[in-house]
Amino acid sequence: MKGWRAVGGALSIALYVLLWAPLVMVAVFSFNASRLGSGWGGFTLEWYAALWRNESALAAARNTAVLAVASTAISTVIGTLLGYGLWMGTRQDGRRSGGWIWAERSLQVPVLIPDVVFAVALILWFGWIRQSWSLGEPGMLLMVLGHVSFQIPFVALVVRARAARLDPRWVEAARDLGATPVEAFLKVTLPLLRPGVVAGALLALTLSLDDFAVSFFLSGPGSTTLPVLIYAQARRGLTPDIHALSTLLLVGTVAAVWIGGWWRPRGR
Amino acid sequence: MAGWLTCGPGLLWLTAFVFLPLVWIVGASFLTRGDEGQMGLPWTLENYRRLAGWSELGFDALYPQVLGRTLLMAMGVTAATMVAAMPLAFFIAARSGVWRAVGLGLVVVPFWTNLLIRTYAWQILLGAEGWLAQTARSMGWLAAGETLYPGWTAVFVAMFCDFLPFMVLPVYASVERLDASLAEAAADLGASGWQIFRHAILPQILPGVRAGAVMVLLPATGQFVIPDLLGGGRTTLLGNLIQQQFGPSRDWPFGAALSVAALIVLAMALIWVGRKGGLTRAGEVES
Numbered sequence: 001m002k003g004w005r006a007v008g009g010a011l012s013i014a015l016y017v018l019l020w021a022p023l024v025m026v027a028v029f030s031f032n033a034s035r036l037g038s039g040w041g042g043f044t045l046e047w048y049a050a051l052w053r054n055e056s057a058l059a060a061a062r063n064t065a066v067l068a069v070a071s072t073a074i075s076t077v078i079g080t081l082l083g084y085g086l087w088m089g090t091r092q093d094g095r096r097s098g099g100w101i102w103a104e105r106s107l108q109v110p111v112l113i114p115d116v117v118f119a120v121a122l123i124l125w126f127g128w129i130r131q132s133w134s135l136g137e138p139g140m141l142l143m144v145l146g147h148v149s150f151q152i153p154f155v156a157l158v159v160r161a162r163a164a165r166l167d168p169r170w171v172e173a174a175r176d177l178g179a180t181p182v183e184a185f186l187k188v189t190l191p192l193l194r195p196g197v198v199a200g201a202l203l204a205l206t207l208s209l210d211d212f213a214v215s216f217f218l219s220g221p222g223s224t225t226l227p228v229l230i231y232a233q234a235r236r237g238l239t240p241d242i243h244a245l246s247t248l249l250l251v252g253t254v255a256a257v258w259i260g261g262w263w264r265p266r267g268r
Numbered sequence: 269m270a271g272w273l274t275c276g277p278g279l280l281w282l283t284a285f286v287f288l289p290l291v292w293i294v295g296a297s298f299l300t301r302g303d304e305g306q307m308g309l310p311w312t313l314e315n316y317r318r319l320a321g322w323s324e325l326g327f328d329a330l331y332p333q334v335l336g337r338t339l340l341m342a343m344g345v346t347a348a349t350m351v352a353a354m355p356l357a358f359f360i361a362a363r364s365g366v367w368r369a370v371g372l373g374l375v376v377v378p379f380w381t382n383l384l385i386r387t388y389a390w391q392i393l394l395g396a397e398g399w400l401a402q403t404a405r406s407m408g409w410l411a412a413g414e415t416l417y418p419g420w421t422a423v424f425v426a427m428f429c430d431f432l433p434f435m436v437l438p439v440y441a442s443v444e445r446l447d448a449s450l451a452e453a454a455a456d457l458g459a460s461g462w463q464i465f466r467h468a469i470l471p472q473i474l475p476g477v478r479a480g481a482v483m484v485l486l487p488a489t490g491q492f493v494i495p496d497l498l499g500g501g502r503t504t505l506l507g508n509l510i511q512q513q514f515g516p517s518r519d520w521p522f523g524a525a526l527s528v529a530a531l532i533v534l535a536m537a538l539i540w541v542g543r544k545g546g547l548t549r550a551g552e553v554e555s
Binding site (some may be wrong): 005 | 276281286288290292293296307374375380382386387392428433461482486493511514527531537
């Protein structure tokens with residue numbers, strides 16, 4: 001047993017190294033004065049300064065932020081309602097009618113579908129709408145629609161899990177005291193669901209920041225996002241300011257995950 | 269009733285922007301490509317015939333090969349992450365307190381960082397001037413003309429690292445709930461190490477492994493960024509083929525047929541999971 005444990009431990013450390021090597025390398029290279037990046041040429045902040053002067057990177061950062069915030073706002077509202085509704089439906093029906101099972105199972109489709117297939121389905125769909133009614137040019141609006149669509153199921157699943165820990169007597173008490181269903185939802189249910197809603201929103205935000213496929217296929221001229229920009233650079237040849245950009249993105253992601261972890265224990 | 273009402277906006281949205289587009293993609297796969305790449309009537313089976321290898325010049329194995337290669341790659345990555353995730357999940361579960369959170373966090377953070385960043389980083393790490401390739405060469409593991417990147421090695425390494433957290437998280441969720449007394453009982457009864465694992469531990473973590481397998485296999489079937497950036501144009505998978513139809517080749521109906529092939533894999537996996545009791549339990553780790 002002892003021997004196996006040591007082997008498992010060594011293997012685990014090796015896996016951690018594999019997971020982190022790309023991230024550490026990007027961060028180190030963003031401070032590397034050697035332009036070609038084959039060796040260490042001394043510490044520099046030059047690439048961060050270059051990034052600041054890089055118009056297309058700044059525009060892409062702006063687009064990414066607009067897209068992430070807008071889609072997260074919409075999907076958090078819709079996804080929260082959906083998650084809460086699913087929980088209510090499965091609870092009230094008791095023995096779970098077929099409709100609810102299908103509604104729940106259907107959420108797995110957008111979660112598991114390969115992103116390229118989802119993106120392509122949207123292109124075809126919007127293409128058909130464009131042919132029929134001549135609206136829906138590729139661009140920010142379609143990207144927001146696409147992002148909200150893959151965010152909703154994740155928000156709903158997180159909120160649903162949180163709702164399962166909800167004591168229904170709180171809502172019943174509010175109703176007995178004369179609150180309308182809407183009032184009871186806004187003043188009692190929603191505050192109780194808040195940790196789940198916040199966790200769902202953070203999840204949606206990171207999903208949007210991480211997305212490449214949907215943005216790649218649906219972006220129009222002028223609505224390029226950071227991942228799409230990095231892709232174009234990686235195909236043509238990288239400039240060091242991309243390392244700086246990626247490092248900033250990495251720091252942002254670590255912060256989001258950390259805040260998410262910090263929120264969760266308070267919710268429990 | 270109130271349940272359906274609050275579900276309304278979400279279900280309507282998903283119907284309009286997920287389910288109907290997916291139905292439409294099936295319809296589009298039977299359409300004909302126009303001269304400028306647009307789609308139109310008549311209905312045809314031509315796209316599926318091409319997918320199966322028929323072409324104007326007779327049989328061409330290119331597309332069936334890509335399909336087979338994609339499945340092989342996806343299953344290979346799934347198997348590799350499965351083998352790797354088990355020791356890692358047990359390693360994390362064996363820590364206590366803060367170290368367990370750190371161990372888990374060190375898996376979660378790379379999982380949330382942007383795939384594009386991790387992928388281009390492998391371009392440099394595995395590149396000909398990188399220390400990995402130089403070390404391998406000096407140790408004689410790599411012949412003079414060979415490279416790690418671009419090629420299948422780089423694609424596999426990057427896909428393995430990309431999907432490892434998808435497997436580790438559900439497996440860990442199962443390991444955390446493991447009832448250790450069963451393993452102890454098996455040991456007391458004289459079972460060997462392998463027998464304990466096979467009969468007392470594996471059945472308990474199987475739901476997590478199964479969930480992980482689905483969460484790796486399905487996205488891996490459509491992965492196109494990694495083969496695109498790390499394969500150097502020599503490695504085509506189904507995802508790249510789909511991307512090409514909507515980019516330079518501009519053949520949307522054929523692209524739709526290729527997507528349907530990926531959807532068939534998805535449907536089969538969902539049916540299999542549904543029979544085994546669903547993903548919900550193992551998926552709880554995300555919430």
